[in-house]
Amino acid sequence: GRQQQTQEALDLLDAAWDQLPLERVLQSGVVIARNEGAVPSTSTAARLDEWFTKARRVDSGSVTLALLEAEFRDLEGRDADVETIYRELMARDDLPVTQQAIVANNLAFHLAKPDTVDEASRLIESAINELGPHPDLLDTRGLVALVKGDTEQSVEDLQEAILAPTAAKYLHLAEAQLAARQVAAARRSLEQAKELGLEPTRLSRSDRVRLEQLEAALAAPVGA
Numbered sequence: 292g293r294q295q296q297t298q299e300a301l302d303l304l305d306a307a308w309d310q311l312p313l314e315r316v317l318q319s320g321v322v323i324a325r326n327e328g329a330v331p332s333t334s335t336a337a338r339l340d341e342w343f344t345k346a347r348r349v350d351s352g353s354v355t356l357a358l359l360e361a362e363f364r365d366l367e368g369r370d371a372d373v374e375t376i377y378r379e380l381m382a383r384d385d386l387p388v389t390q391q392a393i394v395a396n397n398l399a400f401h402l403a404k405p406d407t408v409d410e411a412s413r414l415i416e417s418a419i420n421e422l423g424p425h426p427d428l429l430d431t432r433g434l435v436a437l438v439k440g441d442t443e444q445s446v447e448d449l450q451e452a453i454l455a456p457t458a459a460k461y462l463h464l465a466e467a468q469l470a471a472r473q474v475a476a477a478r479r480s481l482e483q484a485k486e487l488g489l490e491p492t493r494l495s496r497s498d499r500v501r502l503e504q505l506e507a508a509l510a511a512p513v514g515a
Contacts, residue, residue: 314355320339330366331367357379360376361376362495380394392418408439415428426453429452433445434449445471446467459498461487462489462494463498469509477509
Protein backbone atom coordinates (compact mmCIF):
# COMPACT_ATOMS: atom_id res chain seq x y z
CA GLY A 292 0.00 0.00 0.00
CA ARG A 293 2.81 2.44 0.83
CA GLN A 294 4.30 1.75 -2.59
CA GLN A 295 1.01 2.74 -4.27
CA GLN A 296 0.35 -0.87 -5.28
CA THR A 297 -3.12 -0.50 -3.85
CA GLN A 298 -5.06 -3.16 -5.70
CA GLU A 299 -2.36 -5.77 -5.13
CA ALA A 300 -2.37 -4.92 -1.42
CA LEU A 301 -6.16 -5.25 -1.28
CA ASP A 302 -5.95 -8.57 -3.14
CA LEU A 303 -3.67 -9.90 -0.41
CA LEU A 304 -6.11 -8.76 2.27
CA ASP A 305 -9.01 -10.30 0.39
CA ALA A 306 -7.20 -13.63 0.27
CA ALA A 307 -6.68 -13.46 4.05
CA TRP A 308 -10.32 -12.56 4.83
CA ASP A 309 -11.12 -15.90 6.49
CA GLN A 310 -7.82 -16.12 8.34
CA LEU A 311 -7.82 -12.77 10.17
CA PRO A 312 -10.24 -10.96 12.50
CA LEU A 313 -12.61 -8.68 10.59
CA GLU A 314 -11.30 -5.64 12.47
CA ARG A 315 -7.74 -6.41 11.33
CA VAL A 316 -8.73 -6.73 7.69
CA LEU A 317 -10.77 -3.52 7.62
CA GLN A 318 -8.18 -1.56 9.62
CA SER A 319 -5.49 -2.55 7.14
CA GLY A 320 -7.83 -1.69 4.27
CA VAL A 321 -8.40 1.81 5.60
CA VAL A 322 -4.65 2.33 6.05
CA ILE A 323 -4.04 1.23 2.46
CA ALA A 324 -6.75 3.60 1.23
CA ARG A 325 -5.10 6.48 3.12
CA ASN A 326 -1.87 5.88 1.26
CA GLU A 327 -3.56 6.51 -2.08
CA GLY A 328 -3.70 10.23 -1.44
CA ALA A 329 -6.21 12.82 -0.35
CA VAL A 330 -9.22 10.77 -1.47
CA PRO A 331 -9.41 7.03 -2.17
CA SER A 332 -9.83 6.03 -5.80
CA THR A 333 -13.23 4.90 -7.06
CA SER A 334 -12.08 1.29 -7.30
CA THR A 335 -10.66 1.29 -3.77
CA ALA A 336 -13.77 2.93 -2.34
CA ALA A 337 -16.00 0.38 -4.06
CA ARG A 338 -13.94 -2.48 -2.72
CA LEU A 339 -14.00 -1.23 0.86
CA ASP A 340 -17.73 -0.51 0.57
CA GLU A 341 -18.19 -4.19 -0.30
CA TRP A 342 -16.03 -5.25 2.65
CA PHE A 343 -17.86 -3.08 5.16
CA THR A 344 -21.20 -4.42 3.91
CA LYS A 345 -19.93 -7.97 4.27
CA ALA A 346 -18.49 -7.25 7.73
CA ARG A 347 -21.80 -5.80 8.96
CA ARG A 348 -23.56 -9.01 7.92
CA VAL A 349 -21.07 -11.04 9.93
CA ASP A 350 -20.97 -8.80 13.03
CA SER A 351 -23.60 -6.06 12.90
CA GLY A 352 -23.01 -4.97 16.50
CA SER A 353 -19.26 -4.40 16.37
CA VAL A 354 -18.32 -0.96 17.66
CA THR A 355 -14.81 -1.28 16.29
CA LEU A 356 -16.08 -1.95 12.78
CA ALA A 357 -18.42 1.05 13.01
CA LEU A 358 -15.56 3.30 14.11
CA LEU A 359 -13.40 2.04 11.25
CA GLU A 360 -16.19 2.77 8.78
CA ALA A 361 -16.55 6.29 10.20
CA GLU A 362 -12.82 6.76 9.69
CA PHE A 363 -13.10 5.62 6.09
CA ARG A 364 -16.14 7.80 5.36
CA ASP A 365 -14.20 10.77 6.73
CA LEU A 366 -11.38 9.93 4.34
CA GLU A 367 -13.90 9.96 1.50
CA GLY A 368 -15.26 13.33 2.60
CA ARG A 369 -18.69 11.92 3.43
CA ASP A 370 -19.31 14.08 6.49
CA ALA A 371 -22.99 13.27 6.82
CA ASP A 372 -22.25 9.53 6.89
CA VAL A 373 -19.55 10.00 9.53
CA GLU A 374 -21.98 11.92 11.73
CA THR A 375 -24.70 9.32 11.22
CA ILE A 376 -22.43 6.47 12.30
CA TYR A 377 -21.38 8.27 15.47
CA ARG A 378 -24.96 9.27 16.32
CA GLU A 379 -26.19 5.72 15.84
CA LEU A 380 -23.49 4.52 18.22
CA MET A 381 -24.38 7.23 20.73
CA ALA A 382 -28.03 6.10 20.61
CA ARG A 383 -27.19 2.53 21.60
CA ASP A 384 -27.91 1.52 25.19
CA ASP A 385 -25.57 -1.47 25.24
CA LEU A 386 -22.25 0.39 25.10
CA PRO A 387 -20.06 0.52 28.20
CA VAL A 388 -19.48 4.00 29.63
CA THR A 389 -15.91 4.07 28.30
CA GLN A 390 -17.00 3.33 24.74
CA GLN A 391 -19.78 5.91 24.97
CA ALA A 392 -17.21 8.51 26.00
CA ILE A 393 -14.88 7.53 23.14
CA VAL A 394 -17.69 7.91 20.61
CA ALA A 395 -18.68 11.26 22.17
CA ASN A 396 -15.07 12.42 21.81
CA ASN A 397 -14.94 11.33 18.16
CA LEU A 398 -18.22 13.05 17.36
CA ALA A 399 -17.05 16.21 19.16
CA PHE A 400 -13.86 16.21 17.05
CA HIS A 401 -16.00 15.84 13.92
CA LEU A 402 -18.36 18.64 14.98
CA ALA A 403 -15.62 21.09 15.94
CA LYS A 404 -16.80 23.56 13.30
CA PRO A 405 -18.34 27.02 13.70
CA ASP A 406 -21.93 25.92 13.08
CA THR A 407 -21.81 22.86 15.37
CA VAL A 408 -19.24 23.89 17.98
CA ASP A 409 -21.77 24.24 20.82
CA GLU A 410 -22.80 20.60 20.52
CA ALA A 411 -19.16 19.60 20.19
CA SER A 412 -18.44 21.43 23.45
CA ARG A 413 -21.23 19.58 25.28
CA LEU A 414 -20.07 16.23 23.95
CA ILE A 415 -16.42 16.64 24.91
CA GLU A 416 -17.32 17.91 28.38
CA SER A 417 -19.51 14.85 28.92
CA ALA A 418 -16.65 12.58 27.82
CA ILE A 419 -14.23 14.29 30.22
CA ASN A 420 -16.76 14.03 33.03
CA GLU A 421 -16.84 10.26 32.47
CA LEU A 422 -13.17 9.51 31.82
CA GLY A 423 -11.33 12.47 33.34
CA PRO A 424 -8.87 14.79 31.59
CA HIS A 425 -7.28 12.16 29.36
CA PRO A 426 -4.81 13.69 26.87
CA ASP A 427 -6.85 12.53 23.86
CA LEU A 428 -9.95 14.22 25.27
CA LEU A 429 -8.05 17.41 26.12
CA ASP A 430 -6.80 17.42 22.55
CA THR A 431 -10.39 17.51 21.29
CA ARG A 432 -11.43 20.10 23.88
CA GLY A 433 -8.51 22.27 22.81
CA LEU A 434 -9.68 22.18 19.20
CA VAL A 435 -13.24 22.99 20.25
CA ALA A 436 -11.98 25.96 22.28
CA LEU A 437 -10.00 27.13 19.24
CA VAL A 438 -13.11 27.08 17.06
CA LYS A 439 -14.92 29.08 19.75
CA GLY A 440 -12.16 31.68 19.62
CA ASP A 441 -10.80 30.96 23.11
CA THR A 442 -7.15 30.68 22.14
CA GLU A 443 -5.90 30.87 25.73
CA GLN A 444 -7.97 27.85 26.79
CA SER A 445 -7.09 26.06 23.57
CA VAL A 446 -3.34 26.42 24.09
CA GLU A 447 -3.67 25.39 27.73
CA ASP A 448 -5.60 22.21 26.90
CA LEU A 449 -3.35 21.29 24.01
CA GLN A 450 -0.19 21.78 26.05
CA GLU A 451 -1.59 19.27 28.53
CA ALA A 452 -2.61 16.94 25.71
CA ILE A 453 0.98 16.58 24.49
CA LEU A 454 1.92 14.94 27.79
CA ALA A 455 0.97 11.90 25.71
CA PRO A 456 2.68 13.21 22.56
CA THR A 457 1.64 12.42 19.00
CA ALA A 458 2.34 14.19 15.73
CA ALA A 459 -1.32 15.19 15.38
CA LYS A 460 -1.46 16.70 18.89
CA TYR A 461 1.59 18.85 18.19
CA LEU A 462 -0.03 19.92 14.92
CA HIS A 463 -3.14 21.01 16.84
CA LEU A 464 -0.99 22.86 19.38
CA ALA A 465 0.87 24.65 16.60
CA GLU A 466 -2.43 25.79 15.10
CA ALA A 467 -3.61 27.13 18.46
CA GLN A 468 -0.32 28.86 19.15
CA LEU A 469 -0.41 30.56 15.78
CA ALA A 470 -3.97 31.73 16.46
CA ALA A 471 -2.71 33.10 19.79
CA ARG A 472 0.07 34.96 17.91
CA GLN A 473 2.75 32.74 19.43
CA VAL A 474 4.49 32.32 16.10
CA ALA A 475 7.85 31.05 17.33
CA ALA A 476 6.14 28.50 19.56
CA ALA A 477 3.96 27.42 16.65
CA ARG A 478 7.04 26.79 14.53
CA ARG A 479 8.61 24.72 17.30
CA SER A 480 5.45 22.65 17.75
CA LEU A 481 5.18 21.98 14.02
CA GLU A 482 8.81 20.91 13.96
CA GLN A 483 8.15 18.59 16.88
CA ALA A 484 5.18 17.13 15.01
CA LYS A 485 7.44 16.36 12.05
CA GLU A 486 10.04 14.79 14.33
CA LEU A 487 7.30 12.50 15.62
CA GLY A 488 6.60 11.34 12.07
CA LEU A 489 3.96 13.75 10.84
CA GLU A 490 2.74 12.50 7.46
CA PRO A 491 -0.37 13.72 5.61
CA THR A 492 -1.41 10.15 4.78
CA ARG A 493 -1.68 9.33 8.49
CA LEU A 494 -3.84 12.35 9.29
CA SER A 495 -7.59 12.79 9.30
CA ARG A 496 -8.98 14.85 6.47
CA SER A 497 -9.49 17.87 8.73
CA ASP A 498 -5.92 17.58 10.01
CA ARG A 499 -4.58 17.53 6.46
CA VAL A 500 -6.32 20.84 5.89
CA ARG A 501 -4.89 22.17 9.16
CA LEU A 502 -1.38 21.19 8.10
CA GLU A 503 -1.70 22.87 4.70
CA GLN A 504 -3.05 26.08 6.21
CA LEU A 505 -0.49 26.13 9.00
CA GLU A 506 2.47 25.63 6.69
CA ALA A 507 1.18 28.32 4.34
CA ALA A 508 0.71 30.77 7.22
CA LEU A 509 4.14 30.10 8.71
CA ALA A 510 5.78 30.42 5.30
CA ALA A 511 4.18 33.81 4.62
CA PRO A 512 6.41 36.88 5.05
CA VAL A 513 5.98 38.76 8.30
CA GLY A 514 3.22 41.34 7.88
CA ALA A 515 1.75 39.63 4.80
